[in-house]
Amino acid sequence: MWTGWRRERYSCQHQRKESQDVRQRQRAGWCSCGGGPRAMEAPLQTEMVELVPNGKHLEGLLPVATPTAGGQRVEGPGRSCVEGEGFLPKSPSKEPHFTDFEGKTSFGMSVFNLSNAIMGSGILGLAYAMANTGIILFLFLLTAVALLSSYSIHLLLKSSGIVGIRAYEQLGYRAFGTPGKLAAALAITLQNIGAMSSYLYIIKSELPLVIQTFLNLEDWTSDWYTNGNYLVILVSVVVILPLALMRQLGYLGYSSGFSLSCMMFFLIAVIYKKFHVPCPLSPNATNVTSNISLVEIDKDEAGLQAKTEAGAFCTPSYFTLNTQTAYTIPIMAFAFVCHPEVLPIYTELKDPSKRKMQRISNLSIAVMYVMYFLAALFGYLTFYDGVESELLHTYSKVDPFDVLILCVRVAVLTAVTLTVPIVLFPVRRALQQILFPNREFSWLRHVLIAVVLLTCINLLVIFAPNILGIFGVIGATSAPCLIFIFPAIFYFRIIPTEKEPARSTPKILALCFAALGILLMTMSLSFIIMDWVSGTSRHGGSH
Numbered sequence: 001m002w003t004g005w006r007r008e009r010y011s012c013q014h015q016r017k018e019s020q021d022v023r024q025r026q027r028a029g030w031c032s033c034g035g036g037p038r039a040m041e042a043p044l045q046t047e048m049v050e051l052v053p054n055g056k057h058l059e060g061l062l063p064v065a066t067p068t069a070g071g072q073r074v075e076g077p078g079r080s081c082v083e084g085e086g087f088l089p090k091s092p093s094k095e096p097h098f099t100d101f102e103g104k105t106s107f108g109m110s111v112f113n114l115s116n117a118i119m120g121s122g123i124l125g126l127a128y129a130m131a132n133t134g135i136i137l138f139l140f141l142l143t144a145v146a147l148l149s150s151y152s153i154h155l156l157l158k159s160s161g162i163v164g165i166r167a168y169e170q171l172g173y174r175a176f177g178t179p180g181k182l183a184a185a186l187a188i189t190l191q192n193i194g195a196m197s198s199y200l201y202i203i204k205s206e207l208p209l210v211i212q213t214f215l216n217l218e219d220w221t222s223d224w225y226t227n228g229n230y231l232v233i234l235v236s237v238v239v240i241l242p243l244a245l246m247r248q249l250g251y252l253g254y255s256s257g258f259s260l261s262c263m264m265f266f267l268i269a270v271i272y273k274k275f276h277v278p279c280p281l282s283p284n285a286t287n288v289t290s291n292i293s294l295v296e297i298d299k300d301e302a303g304l305q306a307k308t309e310a311g312a313f314c315t316p317s318y319f320t321l322n323t324q325t326a327y328t329i330p331i332m333a334f335a336f337v338c339h340p341e342v343l344p345i346y347t348e349l350k351d352p353s354k355r356k357m358q359r360i361s362n363l364s365i366a367v368m369y370v371m372y373f374l375a376a377l378f379g380y381l382t383f384y385d386g387v388e389s390e391l392l393h394t395y396s397k398v399d400p401f402d403v404l405i406l407c408v409r410v411a412v413l414t415a416v417t418l419t420v421p422i423v424l425f426p427v428r429r430a431l432q433q434i435l436f437p438n439r440e441f442s443w444l445r446h447v448l449i450a451v452v453l454l455t456c457i458n459l460l461v462i463f464a465p466n467i468l469g470i471f472g473v474i475g476a477t478s479a480p481c482l483i484f485i486f487p488a489i490f491y492f493r494i495i496p497t498e499k500e501p502a503r504s505t506p507k508i509l510a511l512c513f514a515a516l517g518i519l520l521m522t523m524s525l526s527f528i529i530m531d532w533v534s535g536t537s538r539h540g541g542s543h
């Protein structure tokens, strides 16, 4: 990200002044600002400067920490100091401290941003997941996915610390060259475009209902303000685009905080509703109780039978296994995806260190873990097996004009709308890495990519909502790649064998982690294919 380039630029200045001895050690010359005669050596120097995470430049330049030496892959000819030019403060009168040019985002804001990146439409599918696993199995699986997600961030941070790179795709490049970079960029692009389309799809389908109810419109009107297609364009242009044009993720901290409060409100409403929605719902409210047939049975007997069935229906299950249980892991994996955003957030962190970033990640994951569990638990305890794969739909069945539910809808709409810009950041970065590698920052490109991306997603959501089903497959492939497989295999390749031999415990663990990812990916894909073959797309869901 641009802050990284700015760091390089500063590094160049700082090191030019203070590190003559180190410069000698790096015979290749690590600062050919302006493209001097040693421009050819820029790749090495770029990496050397980038190699220094967390401001420990001199330390990082010592031979012991120079995995770039010895012909390792480095990227970015010409991307060294030149790129940072535009980001220099005009009067560097003050002695530059490392913290001056490191990111500016505080710990709290980073937690907000990362939590917002984690939280999305995934939360709406969790109650359904619980209905198909039972409370205990759900809790076990959710804990496992949360822990694995945190471990995978640990792998990413450790790899990025070794090479000083703070971008997912560049880790891929470092580990496997161009194919690695392309694979990471592709997975990030597909995963995040899938997530953004699911968010915009929620806007398209929910916002007209909300507006209609607030305006007290009894009948369906064809006015533009009740047309989901126009509304989704309006929201994209008025809210999402300006936020997506921010140059740094750090600026989105406030909107992320607001988005989280909206989700908090959603959670409180879900808990409140548990105690105010009767179970079972009246038969005409939902088809949940349709199996309770009153026809041709004696009234008393029917009443008794209905009571027994209702009693059985409204009892929570602690451990369930059915054909839908298999979907639980992909739903949870999707809900915890935030890995493309971790390294950009790390780049912009004030006084960054791996430990601090890991603490931010663990805190965000822990907060989301609690919220996910409570939302799933109370959503499930409200509707039991009648819960749908999208929790909001289920509430609409109770009373679509209920004011609280309407407010909850607005809250969820606001939350997902404010998540789109965060999720768009890594996609823009990935596209930039593929299409315009090693170019300096340009506002035109920055704006154009955001506009093109948002336009494509809008078109997709408006004209081809059915295609969104394809993202089920993409999600089943890209989420395990981003969470399990890539962090593990990149780690395996990037950590030098002198530091950790191939048979050391951390590396073997990483390989097991990758194998687990492959297993999960195969599992999810086979379930989706089985669904297609049998023609029952049971898991509609919001994602």
Ligand SMILES: NC(=O)CC[C@H](N)C(=O)O
Pocket (backbone or CB within 6 Å): 117, 118, 119, 120, 121, 122, 123, 191, 192, 195, 334, 335, 336, 337, 338, 340, 423
């Ligand atoms: N980048 C992403 O795919 C984020 C998805 C997010 N975890 C969600 O639940 O919606």
